[in-house]
Amino acid sequence: MNQLRFILPTVVFLCWVAACKPKEEEVTPDVTATNPDWTAESHGNDVSPNYAVVFPQEAVNALEITIRKTQWDSIRTDMKAKFGRDFGAGGGSPGGGGIGGGGNGGVPTFGTGEPNYFAVTMKFNEKTWTNLGFRLKGNSSLSSIWRSGIYKLPFRLKMDEFEDQFPAIKNQRLYGFQELSMSPGYGDNSLIREKVAADIFREAGVPAAKTAFYKVYIDFGEGKKYCGIYTMVEVIDDTMVKDQFTDDPEAKGNIYKPESTFQSFVQSQFEKKNNKEEANYGDVQAFITALNATNRTSAASIWRDNLEKTFNVDHYLKYLAVNNTMVSWDVYGAMAHNYYLYNSPTKKLIWIPWDHNEAMKTSGRNAVSLAMTEVAKTWPLLRYVAEDAVYYAQYKQYVAAFTNNVFTAAKMGTLFDKYHNLIAPYVNGSEVEQKPYSNLTSTAAFTSELATLKTHVNTRNQAVATFLK
Numbered sequence: 001m002n003q004l005r006f007i008l009p010t011v012v013f014l015c016w017v018a019a020c021k022p023k024e025e026e027v028t029p030d031v032t033a034t035n036p037d038w039t040a041e042s043h044g045n046d047v048s049p050n051y052a053v054v055f056p057q058e059a060v061n062a063l064e065i066t067i068r069k070t071q072w073d074s075i076r077t078d079m080k081a082k083f084g085r086d087f088g089a090g091g092g093s094p095g096g097g098g099i100g101g102g103g104n105g106g107v108p109t110f111g112t113g114e115p116n117y118f119a120v121t122m123k124f125n126e127k128t129w130t131n132l133g134f135r136l137k138g139n140s141s142l143s144s145i146w147r148s149g150i151y152k153l154p155f156r157l158k159m160d161e162f163e164d165q166f167p168a169i170k171n172q173r174l175y176g177f178q179e180l181s182m183s184p185g186y187g188d189n190s191l192i193r194e195k196v197a198a199d200i201f202r203e204a205g206v207p208a209a210k211t212a213f214y215k216v217y218i219d220f221g222e223g224k225k226y227c228g229i230y231t232m233v234e235v236i237d238d239t240m241v242k243d244q245f246t247d248d249p250e251a252k253g254n255i256y257k258p259e260s261t262f263q264s265f266v267q268s269q270f271e272k273k274n275n276k277e278e279a280n281y282g283d284v285q286a287f288i289t290a291l292n293a294t295n296r297t298s299a300a301s302i303w304r305d306n307l308e309k310t311f312n313v314d315h316y317l318k319y320l321a322v323n324n325t326m327v328s329w330d331v332y333g334a335m336a337h338n339y340y341l342y343n344s345p346t347k348k349l350i351w352i353p354w355d356h357n358e359a360m361k362t363s364g365r366n367a368v369s370l371a372m373t374e375v376a377k378t379w380p381l382l383r384y385v386a387e388d389a390v391y392y393a394q395y396k397q398y399v400a401a402f403t404n405n406v407f408t409a410a411k412m413g414t415l416f417d418k419y420h421n422l423i424a425p426y427v428n429g430s431e432v433e434q435k436p437y438s439n440l441t442s443t444a445a446f447t448s449e450l451a452t453l454k455t456h457v458n459t460r461n462q463a464v465a466t467f468l469k
Contacts, residue, residue, distance in 0.1 A: 034168045037127040042175055045160075049176035049239045053125065055212040055232065060426060062215045063230075064123040065134065069221025071118045078116045079136065079146060088149025119162045124174065131169050133161025139337070141186040141357070151220065151437045152184045152227045179235040182216065184228070186439050188357045190449035191427065192419040194231040197328065197356030199415065204322045204406045206315070207244040208353050209234040213419070215426050228433035228440075229423045236340045236352055237273035245344055253343035254283055257354075261336045262288050262381050273340075283343045286310045291380055300388060311349045316381070317391060319351050321398035325407055325460055329367035330358040333375060333382050360456050370399065370467040396468060403464045412457045420450045 041047055054061075067075070080086045117133035136142055138154040145153050157180045159172040174180065185191040194211060201208035211234070216227045234240045241251040251274065260269040265288045267281055287310040296303045307313060323331060331338050331353070340352040368375060372386040385391045427433050428443035440446055 035128060035130050037129075039127075042125070042127055043129065043172055045171035045173045045176075045178075047173075047176045049243070051210060051243075053175045054177055054180075055210045055234065057212065058422075060213045060215055060229070060423060061124070061232075062217070063232075064217045064219075064224065066121040066123075066219045066224075067118070067134065067221060071120065072220045075115070075118060075136065082113050082115065083143070083146065085147060087146060090147050117158065117161045119166070122157070129159065129172065129174065131162045131166040132172065133158035137181065138186075141184075145184070145186055145439060149436055150439055151218065151225065152216075152230075152433075152439050154184050154186065155182050156180070157182065177234075177239060179238045181233040181235055182214070183231045183233055183355075183357060184439055185231060185357055188449075189441055189445040190416075190420065190453055191229050191231075191423060191440075191446065192416065192453075193359050193361075194233065194356045195419055196412075196415055197326070197359035198233075198353075200326060200406065200412075201319070201322055201353055204318065204402050206319045206322055206353065207240070207350075209236060209240045210243075213423050215431065225437055226431055226433075227437045229426055236342070236354065240352075241342055245342065245347075245350075247344055247346045251342075253345055254280075254341075255343075256284060256341045258284075258339065258341060259336050260288075261332075261378055262291055263378060264288065264292070269336075270341075283310065283349060284341065287349055291384065296384060297387075300390070304388065304390065309348070312344070312347045312351070313385075313391065314394070315347065316351045317385065317395045318398045318402075319353060320382075320385070321395055321402050322406075323353065324368055324370050324372070325399055325402055325464060326360050327362065327367045327456075327460065328356060328359040329361070330355065331368075333368040333379050334366075360453060362456065362459070370463060399464060400468055403461055407457060407460070409454070409457050409461065413454055416450060416453050 035043070037043070041050075076087050115136040117135040119131040120134040122129045122132055133156075135156050135158075136146075136153055137156045138145075142154055157174075159174055159178050160169060163170045163172065183194045185194060188194070195213065198208045198211045212232050214230045214232050216230045217224050218227050219225070234243075236257075237251070237255045241253075241255060242249060245251070254275055255273040257271045257273055258269055259271070260266065265281070265285045270281060270284055287307075290303075290307045290310050293303055293306065304313070338353070338355040340354055342350045342352055344350050368382065372382055375382045375386060377383050385395065424446075425431070427440075427446050432443065433440050433446075434443075
């Protein structure tokens with residue numbers, strides 16, 4: 001009996017301890033057990049995006065990606081099912097509309113859906129990220145590169161895409177970034193257009209994604225290969241809006257990646273990048289209604305007032321002045337893509353430019369002219385701005401300011417030289433881009449394209465002088 005007096009309290013105490021112990025599923029997985037490189041700063045999601053580390057402006061980072069042979073085979077199977085051709089199979093190019101309409105009204109088409117994500121391993125900054133999402137991305141560029149059998153493919157990274165299958169990577173980040181886009185500079189022998197165009201927009205007061213150069217090495221299942229210089233591009237709905245629009249630090253306003261000409265509202269043409277659970281498209285519906293109102297010419301001031309209640313026209317005019325001056329054809333006016341709309345709580349719908357590898361080119365498709373007189377009504381946002389005297393006068397002022405203050409031969413020459421010299425050692429120096437791991441015409445073309453860019457600036461300045469007479 002005396003023994004029971006001591007045993008019973010002990011049993012009760014042990015039961016109480018057991019009851020207080022957290023259940024197994026409530027315990028946070030020990031990520032360091034599966035990835036010893038994991039730190040709160042590098043892999044965690046409770047830190048601010050580290051732009052200095054991920055987007056350096058004075059250095060070229062290196063990225064290594066390992067794709068298992070079975071995964072590369074699955075990527076080919078996925079692309080063949082959606083695109084209709086295997087890697088390197090050649091064939092035609094995807095459809096699309098040109099200036100003033102045509103084709104399918106300017107709405108780009110490619111395949112039957114976005115390529116799938118696959119869980120890969122990545123090394124960066126002497127650390128490893130496991131089971132992050134990797135998928136191919138793009139439209140005409142992806143189509144052309146894929147058909148040509150070039151391994152320097154455009155792709156996208158999502159750090160926590162597979163967190164449900166791999167709980168140890170829950171909320172995995174790359175120094176605070178969840179998603180990143182990798183542009184291979186397709187069609188750009190200079191390999192700097194994506195970078196400099198984004199810099200130019202921001203210098204002119206038009207928010208645009210941050211960018212940085214990367215040497216990229218990819219193992220497609222048969223050993224690591226050097227795939228040359230990429231431009232890493234910040235994802236708009238991940239960090240860009242939060243970083244550059246201080247009136248909405250949590251980016252709660254709707255962010256769209258449209259494929260619309262704005263002739264009418266078609267919900268499927270307005271892909272939501274956030275607030276996806278809310279079926280509320282009232283902001284863009286109101287914008288399109290105001291844009292296409294019948295009082296546009298009969299009561300122009302009322303039309304402008306109503307339009308400005310839904311859309312930041314002044315910001316768009318500034319964007320338009322920059323884009324039309326430096327020239328970028330693969331945008332609204334030729335194709336109904338390569339832009340975002342963000343509904344700022346204080347500035348209304350804001351136009352955000354995207355995808356600049358076709359910027360500052362005079363060859364290829366015709367771009368929208370400075371005067372915009374050739375633009376058809378199938379592109380109402382361009383046509384109606386050009387036809388409104390008040391908006392057109394403001395647009396011309398922005399063209400003059402941009403040309404005089406930003407897009408000068410001296411400033412652009414310095415910018416071009418800086419980035420050309422920064423990446424040159426990794427294009428035709430200590431490391432060389434070469435097919436089938438490069439889209440360059442030749443390394444000689446990389447060198448000569450620098451002069452082409454500088455000549456382009458002079459040519460456009462002359463065109464502006466003529467336009468503003």
